[in-house]
Amino acid sequence: xxxxxxxxxxxxxxxxxxxxxxxxxxxxxxxxxxxxxxxxxxxxxxxxxxxxxxxxxxxxxxxxxxxxxxxxxxxxxxxxxxxxxxxxxxxxxxxxxxxxxxxxxxxxxxxxxxxxxxxxxxxxxxxxxxxxxxxxxxxxxxxxxxxxxxxxxxxxxxxxxxxxxxxxxxxxxxxxxxxxxxxxxxxxxxxxxxxxxxxxxxxxxxxxxxxxxxxxxxxxxxxxxxxxxxxxxxxxxxxxxxxxxxxxxxxxxxxxxxxxxxxxxxxxxxxxxxxxxxxxxxxxxxxxxxxxxxxxxxxxxxxxxxxxxxxxxxxxxxxxxxxxxxxxxxxxxxxxxxxxxxxxxxxxxxxxxxxxxxxxxxxxxxxxxxxxxxxxxxxxxxxxxxxxxxxxxxxxxxxxxxxxxxxxxxxxxxxxxxxxxxxxxxxxxxxxxxxxxxxxxxxxxxxxxxxxxxxxxxxxxxxxxxxxxxxxxxxxxxxxxxxxxxxxxxxxxxxxxxxxxxxxxxxxxxxxxxxxxxxxxxxxxxxxxxxxx
Numbered sequence: 104x105x106x107x108x109x110x111x112x113x114x115x116x117x118x119x120x121x122x123x124x125x126x127x128x129x130x131x132x133x134x135x136x137x138x139x140x141x142x143x144x145x146x147x148x149x150x151x152x153x154x155x156x157x158x159x160x161x162x163x164x165x166x167x168x169x170x171x172x173x174x175x176x177x178x179x180x181x182x183x184x185x186x187x188x189x190x191x192x193x194x195x196x197x198x199x200x201x202x203x204x205x206x207x208x209x210x211x212x213x214x215x216x217x218x219x220x221x222x223x224x225x226x227x228x229x230x231x232x233x234x235x236x237x238x239x240x241x242x243x244x245x246x247x248x249x250x251x252x253x254x255x256x257x258x259x260x261x262x263x264x265x266x267x268x269x270x271x272x273x274x275x276x277x278x279x280x281x282x283x284x285x286x287x288x289x290x291x292x293x294x295x296x297x298x299x300x301x302x303x304x305x306x307x308x309x310x311x312x313x314x315x316x317x318x319x320x321x322x323x324x325x326x327x328x329x330x331x332x333x334x335x336x337x338x339x340x341x342x343x344x345x346x347x348x349x350x351x352x353x354x355x356x357x358x359x360x361x362x363x364x365x366x367x368x369x370x371x372x373x374x375x376x377x378x379x380x381x382x383x384x385x386x387x388x389x390x391x392x393x394x395x396x397x398x399x400x401x402x403x404x405x406x407x408x409x410x411x412x413x414x415x416x417x418x419x420x421x422x423x424x425x426x427x428x429x430x431x432x433x434x435x436x437x438x439x440x441x442x443x444x445x446x447x448x449x450x451x452x453x454x455x456x457x458x459x460x461x462x463x464x465x466x467x468x469x470x471x472x473x474x475x476x477x478x479x480x481x482x483x484x485x486x487x488x489x490x491x492x493x494x495x496x497x498x499x500x501x502x503x504x505x506x507x508x509x510x511x512x513x514x515x516x517x518x519x520x521x522x523x524x525x526x527x528x529x530x531x532x533x534x535x536x537x538x539x540x541x542x543x544x545x546x547x548x549x550x551x552x553x554x555x556x557x558x559x560x561x562x563x564x565x566x567x568x569x570x571x572x573x574x575x576x577x578x579x580x581x582x583x584x585x586x587x588x589x590x591x592x593x594x595x596x597x598x599x600x601x602x603x604x605x606x607x608x609x610x611x612x613x614x615x616x617x618x619x620x621x622x623x624x625x626x627x628x629x630x631x632x633x634x635x636x
Contacts, residue, residue, distance in 0.1 A: 108491035122315045123322070127290075138192055143168050153181075166460040173584045176458055182217025194284065195291025195325065202321055215536075231362040231444060233265060233279045234387035240331075240367030248372075252277070255459045260284075261328055261438075266375070274364055274375035278331065278433075285329055287505075292322045324417075330440035335361050338373060338437040344412045345434075347405070356404035356432045363519030376433045378425035387545070391428035393547070396541035400432050402554040405538045408551045409441070409531065413448055417441035441531055446473070449566070451531065455559045459552055463490045470522070480520050488519070584594035 125131050142148035144425050149157075149165045151172075151415055175187055189200040204218035228597075232246045234252065249267040257264045265277045299314040327333050342358045349357070365372025367556050379386040387394065401419065408415035417439040425433040443451070457466035461518055467486035469474045476485060542549045 104274040121204040122319060123296060124302070127293055128297065130290065131293040131297040134290060135298055138196070138294065139186050140171070141191055142185070143171040144173045144176055146172040147181060147188045150181040150184070155334060158225055180213065180217055182214040185422050186218050188521060190292050193287055193291055195295060195321075196544050197260050198321055198325055199295065202317075221377065221479040225258050225260055227255040227263050228281060230254050230265070232282060233263070236279050237277065237367075240369040241365065242367075247346055249275075249277075249578055253536070261288075267372075269362070275365065275372050276359075276375055277365060277369040278334075278373075280329065280331065280369040286327060288325055290316075292325065295321070297411050324439050327440075332366060332370055334369050334437050335363070337440040338371075338439055340414060341408070341416055341434070341437060341440065344408055344414060348404075348411070349405050353403070355400040355407065356434055358437075360435050373435070376425045376435050378427035378431065378433055379419035379425055379543070381424045386426055392426070393428075393430045394545045397426060397432065398429035398549045399554040400430055401538050401541050401545075402551060403435075403558050405534060406430065406558040409443060409534075410448055410558065413443050413445070415441045415531075417531075418537070419534055419541065424541065441534060443531060447531070452559055452566070455555055456563050458493050458589040459556055459559060461493065463487075463493060466493075476520050476522050486519055580584070 139148060146169065149168050151165075151169055154162060154165050154169075176184060179187075186200055189196040200218050204215050227284060230252075231257070237245055237248070237252075241248065248269075250270055251268045253266040255263040255265050262278050265279065267275050267277050279543060295318045296315070299318040300315045302309050327337075334604075338358060339361045342360060345357050348355065359374040359376050362372040362374065379389060381387075386392075401424070405415055418432050418436060418438065421432065423436040425435065450469055453469040454466055457463065457469065457566060461488040464482070466489050467476075469480045470485065471478065471480075471482055481497045491609075539551050542551065542554070
């Protein structure tokens, strides 16, 4: 197999996204206070369940905060109450909750599972208003674009979807942004940036989690979701990626085509997705549906996108997936797309392959060479810690593995070895957790590793196997031959070096001579008594 040392980009950890300033500190402070009030009403600011874990001096403060808890704060688990609070605070809080739901390694499996039920559903805005948004964004009347434009079938915090028909009879889905949503998002992100700065400054243990980089990652994904042209481009790119996989015989997932005539800054039109939404209880009861194969397809489709192409659908939950018998999957909603470079793709493949082959030394070396673990730690000690986590899991059915315990151990290990949260891997980790959750809900005994092995093994053999080494050697040889050819055709010009002798000033010589005479006289005077004696 290949050697990561041959890739110099591995030795430097990727830079965190730049931190944007808080543009309206006063307004952000007011919104943070309002957020704090909503969290206190839902008993989600300092949950009563953790009171006994707090220092004695802080418990009276927690008790005072608990006095503000309303009816919604007296029932349910902490994650459920926090999810309800986020639903009242708007799109940015909902997005924050959705990202937090992917960090079971930080917040615990039950808490993350409760946040995972966070609903991004709101009452729809009027269809007439949606028609106006379409016409303003595209510059044509709705009648010019569609022969029928129906009422909304789903409304989220950022946009809502309408069914429509084209002149050729094709059914399409038209996604329209909510009026004024950009302003609400900008204000919410300002409050989040202020909160991240406060956490970074005053909560020292939280610095390892890179709160400011975490917020900027959330912000960047939200900005992309607010321009339907970018989502259309992402949908088109992923459609091509999935079609390429299909042509290679890997029919794991498809996506609807983009209708470019119906795309504007605030409007996106896609072909209607076939199948039944996986959130529909009837989806799993379709005649002839192969749940095991469907679970494998979810995992393999994600890995093919990430490893082979470096771009992947980063929001693969049931709400964005449609299925039909026997095991056909269609993905929708391309507002969040993840990208990883060649170094991160190699890192991911090496990590997965290391666990599949139980080569914990390889996994440890990858972490160090990628710059994820500081070099002052021991590679061997890190490999030993990884073995303690991996051995109880590999080869066992998912139903026999405590994911909470596994993620908790991983988090303890990364803390022990000063491994910082890598912002560029947040979406990758988020999607992996989502994909595994979908697969396990289809089949509680689903083995993620067995599903991943064919894809990872194929990538390893193609990119790091003997043929890849020969291919890389040929590329290096060709590059060297081209460099030599350029050297022969355009040899370096001979350069003449002229050495000029600088003529010393006569006054410099006089000064040196006087200094020598005075030094000799002083020495003679100091020795004169001994000479006379």
